[in-house]
Amino acid sequence: MSPAEIKSALLVKAQALGFDDCRVAPALPAAHRALFEQWIAEGKHGDMAWMARNVERRTDPRVVLPGARSVIVLALNYYQGSGPENDYRIARYAWNDDYHDLIEKKLRELDAFLTSQGGTQKPYVDTGPVLERDFASEAGLGWGGKSTMQIHRHLGTWFFLADILTTLDLPADTPAKDMCGKCTRCIDACPTQAITAPRRMDARRCISYLTIESKGSIPLEFRRAIGDRIYGCDACLDACPWNRHAQESREATFQARETVFSKSLRDFLALTEDEFRALFAKSPIKRIKRPAFLRNVCVALGNGGRWDDLPALAAAAADPHPLIAEHAAWAIAEIRQRHSG
Ligand code: SF4
Ligand code: SF4
Known part of the structure; x- marks a missing residue:
């Protein structure tokens, strides 16, 4: 097959697989390499030490896969509507x-097809050493929004990105135009x-980082702002007007898990290690x-809990794990302060 025919067949297969x-x-160095290096140098990646490793590999696909000629970028919609009502919020992608x-x-499956056409590939789902959002913009899949997230004209922000580096020289698509205009909703929301300027993120302030990546105590200055978010944050994504056309995903595996969302914050607090797993x-x-x-x-209970949550929090404050005990004690003090006020 010619490169154009391989690409056409690839698009058909990707669609059939649900992408x-x-x-x-083209497999060229990432456009925002200098900005990425500066971001790392300023320590804005926080404790995510893995991001600072192999910067050269991360920004040049040809270092990851010698002979790479193309980066195939794929999007998979995970939007599931507004979801269940609870006394907490979990970022949509983790439902x-x-x-x-x-x-x-x-x-x-796509790798096998490309191999049959003479290619050598390295596929990645946001775990690889690749600045995938840069390549998504280069490939015209979307543009880098002021929130630093990739925005797709039709999917909005609710999609997973994946990449396949290949030695096949496939016809490249045209880069997408930046359609943020004068909007600043994500920054305001x-x-x-954490979005310190358009397309500038201080990960150390981001609730996704604080509730997922950070392993230690959550700094006091952010605890109230976290509100009822117990895993990740969608505030800048919810605010984006490009999500107004978002359609529900065809993938049933992304639907909110009933056994999780039937539980309350207090139920979570009572989970043993085995029950959690x-x-x-x-x-x-x-x-x-x-x-x-x-x-x-505990942080969410400190922000939204009531007087009758205090016994469960008191039990958590006696937990042998200091991380749980300290945040439970903080939550108790917050609830008491609200009630005495
Ligand atoms: S995920 Fe939440 S905390 Fe992080 S930048 Fe977006 S709105 Fe801010
Ligand atoms: S909310 Fe506005 S500024 Fe932010 S990414 Fe969406 S369109 Fe761009």
Whole structure:
């Protein structure tokens, strides 16, 4: 097949596998390499030390895959509507199973097809050493919004990104135009002012970082702003007007997990180690482990809890794990202060 025919066949296969978009960028160094290096140098990645490793690999696909000629960028919609009402919020992408396994399976099928056409590939689902949002913009899949998230004209912000680096020289698509215009809704909506300027993120202030990536105590200055968010944050995404046309995903595995969303904050607080692991089996939430999850639950209870939550929090304040005990004690003090006020 000619490169154009391989690309056409690839698009058909990607669509049949459930991907919502598939485009191609040339395998050249990432456009925002200098900004990425500056961001790392300023320490704005916080404790995410893995981001500072292999900067050269991360910004040049040819270092990751010698002979790489193209970067195939794929989008998979995970939007599931407004979801269940609870006394907490979980970022939409984590409502059910971890997306990595599902997408990796699909990528393997595309990889097999490209291999049959003489290519060598490296597929990645946001775990690879690749600045995938840069390549998504280069491939015209979307543009880098002021929130730093990738925006797709039709999917909005609710999609997973995946990449396949290949040695095949496929026809490249045209880069997308920046359609943010004068809008600043994402910046205005951020509860912790983590978006310090358009397309500038201080991860150390971001609720997604504080509730997922950070393993230690949550700094006091951010606890109230976290509100009822116990895993991640969608505030800058919810605010984006490009989400007004978002359609529900065809993938049933992203629907809110009934066994999780039937529980309240107080139910979460009572989870034993085994119950935590069973409840969040295959979920991305399992990754942060029980102490960090209960830490987040305590913060949400401190922000929205009532007098009758105090006994459960008192039990958590006696937990042998200091992370849980400290955040439970903070939550008790917050509830008492509100009630005495
Ligand atoms: S995820 Fe939340 S905290 Fe992080 S930048 Fe967006 S709105 Fe701010
Ligand atoms: S909210 Fe506005 S500024 Fe932010 S990413 Fe969306 S369109 Fe761009």
